[in-house]
Amino acid sequence: MKLILEKRPQRSAKMALLSPLLAIALTVFFGGVIFALLGLNPLRALYVYFLEPLTSWWSIQELVIKAAPLVLIGVGLAVCFEAKVWNIGAEGQLTMGALAGSMIPVFFTGWQSPLTLVAMLVLGIIGGALFGAIPAFLKTRFNANEILTSLMLVYVAGYLADWLVRGPWRDPDGFNFPKSVNFEGWQVLPTIFGDRIHIGAILAVAAALVLAFVMAKTLKGFEIRIMGNAPRAGMFSGFSPKKTVWFAMLLSGGLAGLAGICEIAGPAGHLQPLISPGYGFTAIIVAFLGRLNPIGVIFAGVMLAISYLGGESAQIDLGVSARISQVFQGMLLFFILACDTLILYRIKLLSGGSRKVTGA
Amino acid sequence: MEAIILTIITAATPLLLAAMGELVVERSGVLNLGVEGMMVVGAVCGFGAAYASGSVTLGILAGIAGGMIIALLFAIMTQTFLSNQVATGLALTLLGLGVSGLIGESFVGVPGVKLGQIYIPLLTDLPYVGRILFGQDILVYGSVALMMATSYVLFKTRTGLVIRAVGGNHHSAHALGYNVIAVRYAAILFGGACAGLAGAYLSLAYTPQWVENMTAGRGWIALALVVFASWMPVRIMIGAYLFGTIWILGLVVQAMGYGIPSQLLSSLPYLVTIAALVIISGNRTLTKINSPAMIGQPFVPDR
Numbered sequence: 001m002k003l004i005l006e007k008r009p010q011r012s013a014k015m016a017l018l019s020p021l022l023a024i025a026l027t028v029f030f031g032g033v034i035f036a037l038l039g040l041n042p043l044r045a046l047y048v049y050f051l052e053p054l055t056s057w058w059s060i061q062e063l064v065i066k067a068a069p070l071v072l073i074g075v076g077l078a079v080c081f082e083a084k085v086w087n088i089g090a091e092g093q094l095t096m097g098a099l100a101g102s103m104i105p106v107f108f109t110g111w112q113s114p115l116t117l118v119a120m121l122v123l124g125i126i127g128g129a130l131f132g133a134i135p136a137f138l139k140t141r142f143n144a145n146e147i148l149t150s151l152m153l154v155y156v157a158g159y160l161a162d163w164l165v166r167g168p169w170r171d172p173d174g175f176n177f178p179k180s181v182n183f184e185g186w187q188v189l190p191t192i193f194g195d196r197i198h199i200g201a202i203l204a205v206a207a208a209l210v211l212a213f214v215m216a217k218t219l220k221g222f223e224i225r226i227m228g229n230a231p232r233a234g235m236f237s238g239f240s241p242k243k244t245v246w247f248a249m250l251l252s253g254g255l256a257g258l259a260g261i262c263e264i265a266g267p268a269g270h271l272q273p274l275i276s277p278g279y280g281f282t283a284i285i286v287a288f289l290g291r292l293n294p295i296g297v298i299f300a301g302v303m304l305a306i307s308y309l310g311g312e313s314a315q316i317d318l319g320v321s322a323r324i325s326q327v328f329q330g331m332l333l334f335f336i337l338a339c340d341t342l343i344l345y346r347i348k349l350l351s352g353g354s355r356k357v358t359g360a
Numbered sequence: 361m362e363a364i365i366l367t368i369i370t371a372a373t374p375l376l377l378a379a380m381g382e383l384v385v386e387r388s389g390v391l392n393l394g395v396e397g398m399m400v401v402g403a404v405c406g407f408g409a410a411y412a413s414g415s416v417t418l419g420i421l422a423g424i425a426g427g428m429i430i431a432l433l434f435a436i437m438t439q440t441f442l443s444n445q446v447a448t449g450l451a452l453t454l455l456g457l458g459v460s461g462l463i464g465e466s467f468v469g470v471p472g473v474k475l476g477q478i479y480i481p482l483l484t485d486l487p488y489v490g491r492i493l494f495g496q497d498i499l500v501y502g503s504v505a506l507m508m509a510t511s512y513v514l515f516k517t518r519t520g521l522v523i524r525a526v527g528g529n530h531h532s533a534h535a536l537g538y539n540v541i542a543v544r545y546a547a548i549l550f551g552g553a554c555a556g557l558a559g560a561y562l563s564l565a566y567t568p569q570w571v572e573n574m575t576a577g578r579g580w581i582a583l584a585l586v587v588f589a590s591w592m593p594v595r596i597m598i599g600a601y602l603f604g605t606i607w608i609l610g611l612v613v614q615a616m617g618y619g620i621p622s623q624l625l626s627s628l629p630y631l632v633t634i635a636a637l638v639i640i641s642g643n644r645t646l647t648k649i650n651s652p653a654m655i656g657q658p659f660v661p662d663r
Contacts, residue, residue: 005442007660086446138634142642147393147446148584149637152630155577159623167621284450323461330455334433337443337451345442 005345015343020289020296022342023335024303031328040318048317049310049324059313061196063305065267069094069259069279071204071301074286075211075294076252082215082292084228085248089135089150090256091280092157093128097257098264099161100127102271105187106169106180116186120261128257129250131157136249140242146249154280162273169271180271189266200262205298207255212294224248256280277308278326285333304329364612365492369500370566372604374399374558376503378582379589379596380510381554386586387514388547389527389654393449394434396579397456398555399562402427404460406560407570410473419473420499420560427556428549430456435548439541442658457573464570472568475499475561497565499557504597506554511593523547527652530659540659555579577630584633588640591650599636606632 028050032042035049053059073090080087087093101124104116134153138144166178174181189198215221226234227244235241259279264271286304290297311325378395385392405426410419434452437443475497478484483494514520525533526543534540562578563570581603589595610625641647 005440005660081447088450138638142638143644143647144634144637144641145584145587148580148587149634151580152577152584152634155630156627159627163621163623281454285454288447321462321465323458323465326458327455327462328458330451330458333447333451333454334437337448338437338441341441341443 004348004350005341006348008344008346011343012346015339016291019339019343020291020300020336022339023289023332026335026339027328027332030331034324034327035320038320040320045314045318045320049314049328050306052313052317053306053309059309061194063302063309064197064201066308067301067305068198068200068204068266069263069276070283070286070304071298072200072207072259072262073252073256073280073283074290074297074301075204075208076255077283077287078290078292078294078297079211079215079224080248080252081287082228083224083244083248084231085245086147087132087135087150087249087252088147088284089132089152089154089280090252090283091276091278092150092154093131093253093256094260094263094280095154095157095161095275096131097124097128097254097260098271098275099157099164099260100124100130100257101261102169102180102264105183106271109181112185112187114186117189117265120187120265121258124257124261125254126257128260129254131257132249132253133246136246139245139249146245161271161275165271165273171270178273182270183265187265188269189262198262198266200259200266203258203262204301207258208294208298215294220247256283282308282329285329285336288333288336304332307332362488362491364608366496367611368601368604368608369492369496370604371607372600373500373503374561374566374578375582375585375603376507376597376600377499377561378555378558378579379585379600380503380506380593381551381558382582382586383589383591383593383596384510384514384523384554385547385551386655387527387591387652388523388544389530389652389657389659390438390544390548391445391449391656392431392434392438392452392548392551393446393583394430394452394456394579395551395555395582396575396577397453398427398430398552399456399559399579399582400460400573400575401430401456402556402559403563403574404464404467404559404570405556407467407472407563408463410564411467411470414473416473416475416564419564420475420557423556423560423564424553425556427552427554427559429552430459431548431552431555434552435545438658439544439548442660445656445658453579461572464572467570468572470570472563472570474568475565499561499565507593507597514593524652527654530654530657534659534661540661544659555582558582581629581633584637587647588636590640590646591652603629603632 028046032046035045036042053063077087077090101120103123104120135146135150138149139146165180169180171179171181189200191198223239227239227241231241260275263276282304286297286300289303290300307325307328311322314320314324315322378399382395402423406419406423409422410416430452434448437448438445477495477497480494484490522538523543526540530540559575562574585596585599588599607629610628614622614625
């Protein structure tokens with residue numbers, strides 16, 4: 001008896017839909033195993049982790065607040081990964097977007113008009129896109145691997161933010177805390193449905209819808225898909241691989257930058273050394289769980305937001321470390337990737353010796 | 361000066377170990393981007409085992425084992441389930457950082473066990489060169505030996521030829537009767553062992569303590585080193601020592617306090633990595649000549 005993978009004649013549409021659900025089911029199951037190993041009642045722990053965040057209005061608001069940046073970054077990365085451009089430095093682009101957008105409140109503290117907010121958001125996008133442009137330039141001009149360069153830049157951006165917040169941009173009236181001035185009035189994102197969810201959530205859904213349209217209905221979307229899956233064919237149709245890299249990096253960088261300024265002008269309200277709890281990295285999982293499909297990414301973003309909240313409630317209610325959410329997120333990505341194999345292959349059980357090599 | 365050189369060597373050793381493992385993995389045609397994850401798991405396993413048992417040797421073995429276990433996950437995923445290697449490598453890193461944070465939570469702030477330096481009477485006492493040549497910890501010598509052994513095996517033995525054949529053209533290697541998947545499994549596990557050892561070195565010798573995310577991007581720098589070295593073991597060693605030097609010089613300048621922001625100095629290793637990648641990658645002949653042709657491509661035997 002032997003298990004082998006046999007290539008399907010064509011991609012299985014059924015598995016493409018089922019695989020993320022299967023991956024979530026496997027994560028929940030093995031999550032229960034981990035909880036049991038930690039000496040907890042697995043059913044109660046799973047309830048606290050995955051369902052309790054959905055039971056109160058407060059935590060649903062929190063869920064939307066956390067899902068917004070994940071979806072914003074995730075849709076950009078989905079397009080990027082579809083083009084097989086591996087931008088894994090979204091966390092750095094997020095940081096640079098937050099810094100660029102914060103220039104307005106830091107340097108023009110008194111400026112209050114609706115344009116203030118628009119300028120901040122635009123600067124956020126530009127900051128992230130410019131930072132994404134660095135790996136794009138190094139890739140297209142010098143053939144330098146974008147995975148490594150974009151990741152190295154995450155550390156550089158982190159140190160730059162740290163320096164600015166502790167040095168030149170520190171709030172003079174902030175009792176020496178490493179933070180910028182507090183953002184006020186039009187320097188803060190307006191809220192919807194009460195006073196906590198900010199319009200970043202709307203921007204995220206809008207970005208996903210626009211990109212879903214672009215990917216499905218426009219020539220640009222076709223270009224991205226063909227350059228990712230059959231670059232030679234794409235080049236024969238006259239598309240340029242370099243332009244694809246530039247488009248993918250600027251788009252995903254800009255969206256990550258927008259997510260960054262939305263974090264700072266939304267929940268945070270001032271610039272601080274730590275801008276995100278790793279949204280830029282978690283968004284990689286969001287993109288894959290969403291099948292690299294912008295609409296799928298919305299659902300995946302909510303799922304991963306639950307994993308953040310679940311970690312917090314597990315810490316409070318069960319005394320488990322909040323690190324557990326990182327483990328769950330990593331596990332989830334593993335299971336998605338494993339289940340994705342079933343889209344292209346089917347598992348076959350071979351009984352011993354029945355299929356010896358014939359006429360090699 | 362002597363002290364600086366000594367710290368440079370300890371900073372270079374983990375990079376050398378991890379990059380040497382990844383070199384073999386990539387030579388067999390597999391791209392494992394999870395070096396950072398394997399390294400940080402090695403670091404926490406090494407620290408934990410040494411702390412619990414008081415034995416550095418057990419710590420080192422636990423680090424190797426930790427790296428191998430998580431590498432096995434990568435091997436099963438990419439070789440048996442044919443998953444995308446880039447994405448799986450990223451998953452390995454995210455999972456490794458999470459798992460190590462969870463395991464290591466109780467180790468934060470706990471004093472660790474330090475790997476001692478060797479002492480040979482007379483030789484270690486030699487002026488200037490004594491401590492540098494004859495007063496290191498055992499893994500420094502081990503890493504150099506590993507480099508020489510890897511170089512020898514890869515280029516002078518049949519085993520090395522098979523590894524390079526699998527990485528150069530897996531269809532031909534398969535047609536000649538070599539088990540491509542098995543060779544790659546072995547290479548990935550070797551890479552995991554090296555990365556785990558590198559991690560254990562960090563938490564047992566470089567800074568004998570456990571800090572979350574203590575690898576601080578060294579796994580990624582090791583990956584860049586492999587490209588920088590254009591897949592040649594000797595050049596990996598040169599590169600590792602170059603990077604170790606930059607890492608430490610940043611700290612030294614910081615300690616002297618010229619008013620340069622510490623954050624700028626701390627970001628130097630990452631900036632230099634980018635610069636090195638640009639210089640080497642821009643040179644197509646240098647990268648093309650040794651890069652394994654099958655890198656990142658899954659092997660599916662025809663049945």
